[in-house]
Amino acid sequence: MSVLEIVILLPVLAALAVLFGAPARAASVGATLVNLIIVLALSWQYAAKGSTGLAFTHAREILANPAMSFSVGADGVSLILALLTAIVMFAAVWQIQDRPAIFYVASLLIGGGALGAFLTTDVFFIYAFHELALIPTFLMIALHGHAEPIERKKVAWKATIYLGIGSLVLLAGLVWLVVEFSEGPHLTFDLTALRKVAVNSPLPIEKQGAIFFVLLLGFGTLVSLFPFHSWAAPAYATAPTPVAMLHAGVLKKFGLYGLLRIALPLLPQGANVPWVQNALLLMLLGNILVMGLVTIRASRLDETLANSSVMHMGYIFLALAAGSEIALKGAVLLMFAHGVSIALLFALTGKMRNQLGTLEYSKLGGLASHAPAFTVLFAFGAFASIGLPGLSNFAGEVMVFAGSFTGFKGVLTNLHWTVIFALWGVVMSAVYMLRAYRSIFHGSATTGLFMSDPVLPQRLPLILMAATLLLTGCCPWLLLNLLKGALAAG
Amino acid sequence: MSVFTLEASLALLGLVLLLLEAFRPEISRRTLGYTAMAGTALALVLLPACGTQLPAFMQPWHQIDTLALFYKGFALVITLLVLWLTLECAPYLTRFTLDGKLGEMFSLPLIVCAGMMWMASARDLVTVFISLELVTITFYVLVAFARKSALSLEAGVKYLILGALSTGVLVYGIAWVYGATGSMNFDAIGKALADPATSKATALFGAALILVGLGFKVAAAPFHMWVPDVYQGAPTPVTTFLSVGSKAAGFVVLTRALEAFVAKGSLIASEVQGVLLIGGSLTVLLGSLPAMFQNSVKRLLAYSSISHAGYLLLALACGSGGRFDIGSSGIVAFYLATYLPMTVLGFLALGLMRVNGQGEDLSDFQGLAKRSPILALIITIAFASLAGLPLTAGFIGKMFVFLSLVDQGCWGALSCAVIAAAAGFYYYFRIILSMYTTNGVEKAPLTVSPLARVVATALAGIILILGVYPRPLEKVLTPPPSGVVEK
Numbered sequence: 001m002s003v004l005e006i007v008i009l010l011p012v013l014a015a016l017a018v019l020f021g022a023p024a025r026a027a028s029v030g031a032t033l034v035n036l037i038i039v040l041a042l043s044w045q046y047a048a049k050g051s052t053g054l055a056f057t058h059a060r061e062i063l064a065n066p067a068m069s070f071s072v073g074a075d076g077v078s079l080i081l082a083l084l085t086a087i088v089m090f091a092a093v094w095q096i097q098d099r100p101a102i103f104y105v106a107s108l109l110i111g112g113g114a115l116g117a118f119l120t121t122d123v124f125f126i127y128a129f130h131e132l133a134l135i136p137t138f139l140m141i142a143l144h145g146h147a148e149p150i151e152r153k154k155v156a157w158k159a160t161i162y163l164g165i166g167s168l169v170l171l172a173g174l175v176w177l178v179v180e181f182s183e184g185p186h187l188t189f190d191l192t193a194l195r196k197v198a199v200n201s202p203l204p205i206e207k208q209g210a211i212f213f214v215l216l217l218g219f220g221t222l223v224s225l226f227p228f229h230s231w232a233a234p235a236y237a238t239a240p241t242p243v244a245m246l247h248a249g250v251l252k253k254f255g256l257y258g259l260l261r262i263a264l265p266l267l268p269q270g271a272n273v274p275w276v277q278n279a280l281l282l283m284l285l286g287n288i289l290v291m292g293l294v295t296i297r298a299s300r301l302d303e304t305l306a307n308s309s310v311m312h313m314g315y316i317f318l319a320l321a322a323g324s325e326i327a328l329k330g331a332v333l334l335m336f337a338h339g340v341s342i343a344l345l346f347a348l349t350g351k352m353r354n355q356l357g358t359l360e361y362s363k364l365g366g367l368a369s370h371a372p373a374f375t376v377l378f379a380f381g382a383f384a385s386i387g388l389p390g391l392s393n394f395a396g397e398v399m400v401f402a403g404s405f406t407g408f409k410g411v412l413t414n415l416h417w418t419v420i421f422a423l424w425g426v427v428m429s430a431v432y433m434l435r436a437y438r439s440i441f442h443g444s445a446t447t448g449l450f451m452s453d454p455v456l457p458q459r460l461p462l463i464l465m466a467a468t469l470l471l472t473g474c475c476p477w478l479l480l481n482l483l484k485g486a487l488a489a490g
Numbered sequence: 491m492s493v494f495t496l497e498a499s500l501a502l503l504g505l506v507l508l509l510l511e512a513f514r515p516e517i518s519r520r521t522l523g524y525t526a527m528a529g530t531a532l533a534l535v536l537l538p539a540c541g542t543q544l545p546a547f548m549q550p551w552h553q554i555d556t557l558a559l560f561y562k563g564f565a566l567v568i569t570l571l572v573l574w575l576t577l578e579c580a581p582y583l584t585r586f587t588l589d590g591k592l593g594e595m596f597s598l599p600l601i602v603c604a605g606m607m608w609m610a611s612a613r614d615l616v617t618v619f620i621s622l623e624l625v626t627i628t629f630y631v632l633v634a635f636a637r638k639s640a641l642s643l644e645a646g647v648k649y650l651i652l653g654a655l656s657t658g659v660l661v662y663g664i665a666w667v668y669g670a671t672g673s674m675n676f677d678a679i680g681k682a683l684a685d686p687a688t689s690k691a692t693a694l695f696g697a698a699l700i701l702v703g704l705g706f707k708v709a710a711a712p713f714h715m716w717v718p719d720v721y722q723g724a725p726t727p728v729t730t731f732l733s734v735g736s737k738a739a740g741f742v743v744l745t746r747a748l749e750a751f752v753a754k755g756s757l758i759a760s761e762v763q764g765v766l767l768i769g770g771s772l773t774v775l776l777g778s779l780p781a782m783f784q785n786s787v788k789r790l791l792a793y794s795s796i797s798h799a800g801y802l803l804l805a806l807a808c809g810s811g812g813r814f815d816i817g818s819s820g821i822v823a824f825y826l827a828t829y830l831p832m833t834v835l836g837f838l839a840l841g842l843m844r845v846n847g848q849g850e851d852l853s854d855f856q857g858l859a860k861r862s863p864i865l866a867l868i869i870t871i872a873f874a875s876l877a878g879l880p881l882t883a884g885f886i887g888k889m890f891v892f893l894s895l896v897d898q899g900c901w902g903a904l905s906c907a908v909i910a911a912a913a914g915f916y917y918y919f920r921i922i923l924s925m926y927t928t929n930g931v932e933k934a935p936l937t938v939s940p941l942a943r944v945v946a947t948a949l950a951g952i953i954l955i956l957g958v959y960p961r962p963l964e965k966v967l968t969p970p971p972s973g974v975v976e977k
Contacts, residue, residue: 019867062959063886064968065815066893070958128880135874138919143926153923164915168908175896185813187893
């Protein structure tokens, strides 16, 4: 039994144990804490050895033809995302208060599914684990969402239909890849084997572009790529707090991870085919500019956060469109940073909703005076989200923008123009986040709403996330050390 | 002892139980049920130990290959489960029988089982016909067994009329094929069809009639109309038997017949495959799309069973030239093996609801998660697998079918299958969602017998294990390499 298998199975087993009557909180917090420690140790080991490529590999054959195996393995990208999952899952489970056991089960399953998707190297399992994580998301929104039953069922079905169709398109793209890159009479789903074929005998460029586009639509829908994004904002605004944290923070990164891990290495020229690149640039500008304006218009905190989370995905797509090594490394960093910061913000929002019963800006104000600790924690999340230097997102965004604006020879290409427009997203982030911050925490609470700081044990997971943002913001090399050579091929 | 003695003994046991039931009323029906189960279980245990040798006179019309052995085991397993399900549902079922007893419900399934096992070995059309009739005629009785229920009687009449009609068509087709090829034996038919001197039109007409007749049995569109009514009316254990056993029986015959019709160089291969593709595409759609609008879970399962028949037809349509070791007949067998546990679980849930005084509508499933969390979880696994969710057995089965279609470049059929699968997600998840919703109505916990818990958990376990580790089943279904002669 390899160590990565333990990492993947631990949350799933804990979820089963809780389902069969184990003490929910103890089992969940224990399992996620152990997981966090193991993943930290693995990342440390990987960085200390200066490894590149896949490590900790292990495979078990489950089907001979088509060849499928439960094969695990991690490179820097997977480790960073596994780390993100472990941190957010721990925090999400910890911050649950007075909720039925199903909240723990769902959080563990979503987290376990995400870990499975990030740490396996067989296309079938990568896909399957992501689906596993989607079901509890859907059920939790439909059953325990913050809305009237009819309303939240509608939201859940909308998300399900979008994600379901996205997954189908994705499956079609993956099967296409498998059929194209399988050597000999046998089909194989093993990513390493597929990569080998892709390096030795790459496809014609036009075909690469076509497959890349199918994968982009499939993965893109899962990441709320404009214009397939409209499921995301209502789903996050409605989802119960731990589910919103895990989906917006972690699970949504699956689509980006898939593009980085599967699409780019197998189809290295795919994103450079002009029509694919132009389409991608248009869509990501939609994410950044359209969703930026939508976010500015939001009148409730959960709406702002949900829409901003859609908007920020645009930066990462920009890095994918550019494809330079610096931009891609920045994208991985930004995925991590965005995951932690949005999870922190959703956790805080959940606490506000529980205490105040409203998230309307017009009804809030002056919370800083009675909940100082809460305010500081929120500031960490909000400022990270804006991209303040010293916090994690800044490093990622700088690398993405700098890495994307390359090869300038006096003429601005479409990519350069996109970078210039995308930069305005930073301004828009500042506008809506600062506005949210001001209207919630500053001024005077005219309506008499009162909120107290969370007690110390409840603060711990929040502090953990804020500290992560600060640490990786000041020392981004901690994460970048894991990425040596990982994305050079892209 | 050779395998064929098993089915003979089972049929004999069925007859003995039938006589005991008629002439020795002091023997309790439960005892008869347990005897039947014990006999089936014993046969299942003995199956792998039995030899495959055949006396010379049987060889022209009987064969015992990998596929036959697999389907024999399949028939035994489903019969055992149906017998058990009958006992489980007895408190409810007996309200609808004439004498308040279950009499022949325990002996007739054994005869069906013997028929299905015989059919699995069929090597010529006469054997097929006889064993198919043995199965079908017994089913006429079983479907109408709940005689005080008008629905059951209606189902019985519908099944009888349409079943008899399809039998007529089948026999007519057999006659035409015999006329065209001069033989009843599958191998000989295959050879004759490869001979350009054979009349193509005659053979095609015969093959088409046979496909129509078998289409009725496996509920392929457009001959699927009887399914929802019959499934809804028949007693739940019988519905299970129809949905799994009868379907598997139909498909084993189809597999054998197709091996002859589309054998290498066959004159009618492309026509038969075209018909199968069109029929399969229609079946998946006509099964899946109406299922979205059903409120009775039993009818929903009936439509879902139609659409699963469609996937199986599509797998058969891909022919044996695929790139998978298990071949298209193996894919069908694999799919049926995954279909068994999930369908039985679905119907088990319905049976348990009935025993607990509930109906079979979607609204009756509301709040099931509160009333019996474990059962709700198990049913969730079953329906997720029926929908074809990854990490369940249902996904692997569907994957084989879809990959074969990709492999053969059947894009039209593939898109129909994808649409049907997407619709499937909707209607199966409607049931799942309903189980976890409570509209404030508190109902008493469900009483589930300990044995039912064990069986249900085991079936759910099989679904999950096959979903993540299908290799053992693949191994069983991979025919030995053709170069090696079996001794």
